Amino acid sequence: MAGKIIDGKFIAKKIREELASGVSSFKEKTGRAPRIDVILVGDNPASHVYVGMKEKAAAEIGIKSVKHEFPSITEKDLIELVKKLKNDREVNGILVQLPLPKDINEENVLSAITAEKDVDGFLAENLGWLCRGKERLQSCTPLGVMKMLEHESVEIEGKHAVVIGRSNIVGKPMMLMLLNKNATVTVCHSRTKDLASHTKTADILVAAAGVPEMVKANMVKDGAVVIDVGTTKVDGKLKGDVDFEGVKERTSLITPVPGGVGPMTIAMLMYNTLQAAKKQEGI
């Protein structure tokens, strides 16, 4: 059985189109566009690329994005800015591009964002609501995975979902989202013994460990749905956590890297911004 390849680019495009229509309707009702403010500190080249992609996506959909860029800034001034944006009714979403320079405590800065404007879904409060099954703003990458599964009509309830990786922004919210959809969920990580014994029983396998091609064909159950969140640069090429060529023969559905989960993340950031704006405006 050769797995159908899930086309993340196509799904993300469809979502962006739906969002553009949602943004239009928001503008009609409120007379203004939803707005996301993006804070970028330092000269990390990848961060500059990501922020550029976010600005482009926002522009396409009709969301207003405002960039606050600093070659350097003190933690105190950065927190002041976040607080100002938090109290500005025109601002619907606040995104602090990570990583921040090492002399700034990320936790202190992120804590200054209010949960209502936390469009990255990183704050403890939003993660806690997700844990309680009351979804507020949710982490973009795992939310994108859920939208992909929904788009492909993957049945989640009663299935065994195995997540490899337990980061605060992917693995853990992923586990909670799958649990909220009534999957039986197992979380594996670097300390897991005999990883294959777990992955081999997975109906849905999400690899988010950041270890290139660690998931091999003999670790996957026949007919599984395999989602690859990994993106590691190896010799200038983007590699996923899944040995795609070997594994795809065993799956019913599989995401490629690139062109799988990747394009969904920014689409979900835009989704969160529109959701936040609508909630703040009570519509």
Added chain:
Amino acid sequence: MAGKIIDGKFIAKKIREELASGVSSFKEKTGRAPRIDVILVGDNPASHVYVGMKEKAAAEIGIKSVKHEFPSITEKDLIELVKKLKNDREVNGILVQLPLPKDINEENVLSAITAEKDVDGFLAENLGWLCRGKERLQSCTPLGVMKMLEHESVEIEGKHAVVIGRSNIVGKPMMLMLLNKNATVTVCHSRTKDLASHTKTADILVAAAGVPEMVKANMVKDGAVVIDVGTTKVDGKLKGDVDFEGVKERTSLITPVPGGVGPMTIAMLMYNTLQAAKKQEGI
């Protein structure tokens, strides 16, 4: 192999003794006792019994407990009271005994508690911090399970822990606490298919489903550690989720019901109250 029985009463007593000493030292430093305010609404007999047990435990340890008891109260007045206690510097912990009468929205009332005084560890913010691996105030029952495992020197890292049940106050925080200690964790629940296939691979099995004696000997791996959080009254007798007599032969360690996890919960409430008080006083 007949499992050693974990004596929750004994461990809880030991913890209360340690807490009494911690409270003494808090009093010396601050000139006052840590204080927990307990709100009790309505005439639920079990709630009255629980609150009585909490008052007794507090008194034994030297924690001041103040009871706010109402045959009935409006949601608005109840929220006013919670807000007053939240702003009262003398009050270190606020506990609203659940369930509240049906005309009061529990979520609205609990949301009025500040995370710093949420000694039940129920608030989204505290659950979110637990999820992020930064433990603040944590739900008492699963925290009690962790203390029991620690007391019995159970190795958690790298073990497969299976939790049956996914309530917001037991199953989900339990899963997060075990994950934070580097277990590979599986969460099963009412929608899980072939429950035994999961439980049979568990090195540590925590049953928190509230279904009397659902865990049978043939569902347990030889040498497993089995923790029974279930407490259901059957013909006037307290029954756990585990068929104790059948299962204990297969385990290395097992908790009984009663006398297992039960006594730990209130001890952990006292632990949380002292922790909250110390943090608020900066000691």
